[in-house]
Amino acid sequence: MCLAVPMQIEKIENESATVNVGGTKRDVNIAFLDDADIGDYILVHAGFAIKKIDEKEAEETVKLLNKMAEIARNDNSDQS
Amino acid sequence: MKYITEYRDREKANAIANRIVAVAKDQSMTIMEVCGTHTMALARFGIRQILPQNINLISGPGCPVCVTPNRYLDHAIALARQDNTIICTFGDMIKVPGSTSSLESERARGQDIRIVYSTLDALELARNNIDKEIIFLGVGFETTAPTIAASIDIASRQSISNYSVLCANKVVPPALLALLSGRTEIDGFILPGHVSTIIGSESYTPIFEKHPVACSIAGFEPSDMLEAIYELAVQISSGDPKLHNSYRRVVTANGNIKAKALLNRIFEASDAEWRGIGNIPESGLSIRDEFSSYDAAKKFNVTIEETVEPAGCRCGEILTGNIKPADCPLFGNNCTPSHPIGACMVSSEGTCAAHFKYGS
Numbered sequence: 001m002c003l004a005v006p007m008q009i010e011k012i013e014n015e016s017a018t019v020n021v022g023g024t025k026r027d028v029n030i031a032f033l034d035d036a037d038i039g040d041y042i043l044v045h046a047g048f049a050i051k052k053i054d055e056k057e058a059e060e061t062v063k064l065l066n067k068m069a070e071i072a073r074n075d076n077s078d079q080s
Numbered sequence: 081m082k083y084i085t086e087y088r089d090r091e092k093a094n095a096i097a098n099r100i101v102a103v104a105k106d107q108s109m110t111i112m113e114v115c116g117t118h119t120m121a122l123a124r125f126g127i128r129q130i131l132p133q134n135i136n137l138i139s140g141p142g143c144p145v146c147v148t149p150n151r152y153l154d155h156a157i158a159l160a161r162q163d164n165t166i167i168c169t170f171g172d173m174i175k176v177p178g179s180t181s182s183l184e185s186e187r188a189r190g191q192d193i194r195i196v197y198s199t200l201d202a203l204e205l206a207r208n209n210i211d212k213e214i215i216f217l218g219v220g221f222e223t224t225a226p227t228i229a230a231s232i233d234i235a236s237r238q239s240i241s242n243y244s245v246l247c248a249n250k251v252v253p254p255a256l257l258a259l260l261s262g263r264t265e266i267d268g269f270i271l272p273g274h275v276s277t278i279i280g281s282e283s284y285t286p287i288f289e290k291h292p293v294a295c296s297i298a299g300f301e302p303s304d305m306l307e308a309i310y311e312l313a314v315q316i317s318s319g320d321p322k323l324h325n326s327y328r329r330v331v332t333a334n335g336n337i338k339a340k341a342l343l344n345r346i347f348e349a350s351d352a353e354w355r356g357i358g359n360i361p362e363s364g365l366s367i368r369d370e371f372s373s374y375d376a377a378k379k380f381n382v383t384i385e386e387t388v389e390p391a392g393c394r395c396g397e398i399l400t401g402n403i404k405p406a407d408c409p410l411f412g413n414n415c416t417p418s419h420p421i422g423a424c425m426v427s428s429e430g431t432c433a434a435h436f437k438y439g440s
Contacts, residue, residue: 001144001172001429002117002223002274003300006083022081029200032226032339041083043277043330046170047198048227050339051277051330053083058329065092065303068310072095075102 004045006053009038019044083329087301096306097130103313108134110265111312112401114252115272116143116429117300123434125302131309138264138401139434141255142272144220145172145427146399147354151387152219152248153178158382159215159246160191166209167193168202169217172427175420179388199231206235206243215376218247223274225249225365226339229346232367232374244376247367250352253279253287254363260291264401268294268312270305273327278343280335281325292321299327346371355423356396395422398431405435412436 007019007028015031019042030036030049042049113119119139122128128137141147157178160167167183174183174195187193192212196202199216206214218228228245235243252275259266271284276297288295294315298308308326315321325331343365352364367375393415394408405411405424415421417433424430 001170001220001427002115002142002272004223004274004277006081008082029230031230032336032342034338043274045223045274046227047200048230050223050226050274051336054329058083061304061307061326061329062086065087065089065096065307068099068307069092069095072098075098 002045004043004050006041007044009036009040009042012036012038017042017049084301087299087303089303093302093306094130096303096310100135100306100310100313101132103310103317104132104135105317106134107317108136109267109313109316110136110138111268111270111309112138112140112259112264112266113270114140114142114256115270115275116146116427117274118270118272118298118305119143119431119434120429121300122305123438125305126438127302127305135309135313138266138404139398139431140259140401141354141357141399142221142252143424143427143429143431144224144250145176146395146423146430147250147356148173148176148219148248148423149353149355149387150179150389151353151384152246153182154384154387155377155382156183156217156246157181157186158384159376159380160186160193162213162380162382164212165192166205166212166214167191167217168196168205168214169193170219171195172429173217173219176423176426177390177420179385199227203231203234203240203243206240210242212242214243216243216245218245218249221250221252221272221275222278222343225347226278226336226343229342232346232371233342235374236371241373244374244379245367246376247365248352249347249365250354250363251349251365253283254360255354255357256284257287257290258357258360258363259400260287260293262400266293266401267316268296270308270312271295271297273297273299273304273331276325276327276331276335278336278339280333281323281331282333283335284323288323294321296324296326297331299329354399356399390421393422395424398424405432408432
């Protein structure tokens with residue numbers, strides 16, 4: 001029930017944003033966000049945006065995962 | 081899709097699983113996922129199957145539908161039987177058996193019970209049906225509670241007087257404290273990512289200082305969950321527990337300030353009953369007196385039937401991680417998703433439903 005999905009903002013009108021998720025459009029309430037712009041990705045739960053996704057932190061996490069994959073690859077080649 | 085696909089890469093997931101094996105070695109570790117959405121995601125992506133046997137993942141009390149006691153359902157059913165009433169609920173609640181009926185059975189008997197996606201849909205129904213009372217079933221943790229608070233705020237600002245909420249919202253930190261003071265041995269917690277998005281990682285600090293235990297806040301994609309488990313394995317094997325945040329793209333130290341302010345304006349902390357655990361002090365959210373005209377429990381005077389608990393059901397022990405679904409004699413025999421006896425089998429995020437669908 002705590003499911004929340006990243007969606008991209010296409011249009012903003014007052015406290016409502018039109019978002020796109022995999023080609024489907026819907027309106028969500030963005031009153032809980034401090035700032036939101038067209039093109040931003042937001043996390044949506046039950047019709048409300050609960051957070052703007054921090055792009056920089058998201059990239060850092062992907063880098064960390066890539067590094068772990070690289071270590072595992074090296075471990076495997078050491079063993080073979 | 082951006083922010084999903086990159087965390088579902090099979091090679092990365094396997095690589096992290098290998099790192100977990102290397103760190104955990106033969107040490108046995110019991111890790112509890114607190115959130116029901118994690119329970120389902122772990123099962124759906126087969127995470128248990130790629131982890132070594134010595135890592136024991138157990139489920140906690142984080143499925144809101146599962147921990148909602150029978151008395152609440154009986155109350156909702158009593159409200160549904162009133163004339164000129166429309167009950168609005170998230171889908172998971174509809175099949176949960178109350179003492180002698182369920183919302184689904186009531187709907188079959190002609191009561192107006194509707195599944196909605198958002199409280200905003202319920203408000204729209206209220207605007208379009210001014211001759212009816214619209215009652216929203218407020219069930220959920222801190223992720224959902226702000227959306228319920230927002231509906232009361234909007235109703236109040238727009239003078240929508242035929243809308244109210246039967247509130248059983250709960251908060252996670254007091255439940256963690258209850259678990260840590262209980263009999264389940266837990267080496268580490270996968271903390272709920274979206275609850276933490278609202279409340280912030282700092283909210284766990286008082287509990288962590290009282291009971292230092294390995295903690296990692298996790299997202300819901302396979303790599304997110306595995307990275308959090310890797311972090312827990314490092315902490316547990318080194319005997320150095322930390323309050324770690326693996327879901328930094330949406331979880332900050334202070335959380336969502338606006339959502340928290342609204343929660344605080346509409347609700348106040350109250351003691352709450354959890355199925356299987358009992359009363360946990362300050363673990364519930366009640367609607368403040370100032371907004372009592374939106375509190376269905378105060379607005380309507382209905383007779384609630386005497387509570388009857390299902391015989392033989394061991395949901396309570398499952399919700400605290402004391403037993404696994406297969407340890408319950410009803411699991412898979414009398415109790416299945418098409419004929420559920422306990423709430424853990426009904427909710428799509430229930431531990432029993434996840435184990436039944438995807439295997440233990």
